[in-house]
Amino acid sequence: MSAPDVGWGILATGKIAHTFARDLALVADARLAAVGSRRLDSARAFAAEHGDEATRAHGSYEDLLADDAVDVVYIATPHAFHLDNARAAFAAGKHVLCEKPLTLDTADAAEMVRLAGEHDRFLMEAMWMACHPVVRELRAELASGRFGAPRQLQAQLGFRVDDGPGSRMLDPALGASALLDMGVYPLTFAHLMLGPAERLTAAATLSDRGIDLDVAIAGRYAGGALAALNASMTSWSSQDAAIATDLGRIDVGPAFHHPERAVFTPYEPMRGPQPDRAVTLTGAEPVIGQGYGNEIAEVNRCLREGLRESPLIPHAQTLAVLGQMDDLRRQVGVAFPGERPTPG
Template sequence: MTDTAIRWGILAPGSIADSFAADLAVTPGAELVAVASRDAERSAAFAARHGAARSYASYDELLAADDIDVVYIASPHALHHEQATRALEAGKHVLCEKPLTLDRTLAASLIETARTHDRFLMEGMWMACNPVILDLRARLAAGEFGAPRHLFAEFAFRVDAGPEHRLLNPALGGGALLDVGVYPLTLAHILLGEALQLRATGVTDAVDLDVAIAGRYPDDAVASLAVGLTRHAPIAARLSTDAGWIDIPDFFAPTHFTFHPSGGAAGGEPLRFDPPQPLYGRGFGNEAAEVARCLRAELRESPLVPHAQTLAILGQIDRLRADLAGTAA
């Protein structure tokens, strides 16, 4: 693929698709061609709002369009596998919102479908494409901040809705772990490596509502991760090392991080690190730019969001949900 614009289609124009499209508009080399919804008026309104050339009232019409390179799928979790499969089989490259599927087995089958059809597939883990997170990972690997010892990360908010809401409905893939648990688990994976041991406890109803996770990682690092749908909390992470600590506000979409050295040459003064490369919008544009880079390089998976990482995190969620089921019993 050449350096011409990467042509995007958006399937399922909900609120997260609104955020993605807004960031796509400020991403170099990206063009929003079309959007599809089962609701014609909703699709047309989204297209008008974001400058898409066309809107469809059918997913199949969008997937049949020959001027779309890649499809962004923003539907509820339970629909990801079926819709991404249809897109891949139609010959489209796919960026699918997180979680890629409801469990590891479904994700593995979707990855195999992408390989069969020689198409690019990436989970929409925008945090893993954020230049702040990438800079932090590189600096940690270089030993700039000492050896990681403990990661704390929390992502929680209160859902005031009935049981039919997608976050509270098990048929739609509801629950704290699938919706927001992917973020702290992925952050720990990126910064500490693949988990050696994870245990969960929490409060469940029809879905998991509040979950506390204890993890052990390579090189004797540990993690305390918390997610929830019944309470308000700052979305924040802190990584403690043997040389100080690192604060990462809004770690799912950070604009900077701050290292607090424990004395020494820096005299204990906090050191703020801003992104070394541009943030496109809130950061959805950075994952779109990564997709474009991979397509131009004729890659079929991203090194920033590799299939192995997606499978590892979904496997962790499978085990944690089983943990919670055992607790509930």
């Protein structure tokens, strides 16, 4: 007899929640049990679009968390609300997948991890990139030494944000930040491929409201490997990544955070690149939807196995990258309401 589907609740009905729900529908052992919004009409419209006849619509987050059909909650609110939302979910006995970044800073993230342990609930940051089949295969192959020792890594993620001043993307009170919204991807990619950073240095351009719009980061990693990482809310980047090793070059993309492929091209002294010997990685398993489905499948796997964190996105990794972003924000003088800016 097969196990029942995992019942998912989606907390908030913004743009990313719609993308997540479309991929949730493609995961075999998952179903949208309920959705919660601050407006009942929004929850009903979302349930009608993405659910089935049994999907419940709730006009408050409290009602969603009280729903017995919900096993795990996907938190899709702005960063500034994640901790409070997760605290309520744990108190209601729900497991949590929380959008990235997990919180605004490391102290709040550590508190969320502590609460998950106190309530014996599963917690994972929704860093879907780390669950992507191509990224997972590349990480394993790079660690094996097959492509040589990594010496230089480049990754950039940028797109123009033309929202109004009240938008979550531009409002400091909601955690607006190119570093937190875009930079978390290249920082995490470098962490996955190179390990924890030894030193990171940043330069940034700030808005008149004090948020970082453009960020350039130079990093040093174990063994002397270096990284150049960029995030932008004002310009269009290639969104690709590349890793130079002592044996050749790895190109990841298009869109390194959910790539179609990673291609290793070996180089030879005096002869240059050897494209006829290139190795293309496309992942050991299918990409589910846009890739959010793979993180949903990972959460389901962990819940069925009784795990309280995922080995693909362990709590220590989430805390390490948030600690990096705390330090980088201090370097460029960015602080959220209630914090004091301390430029380096």
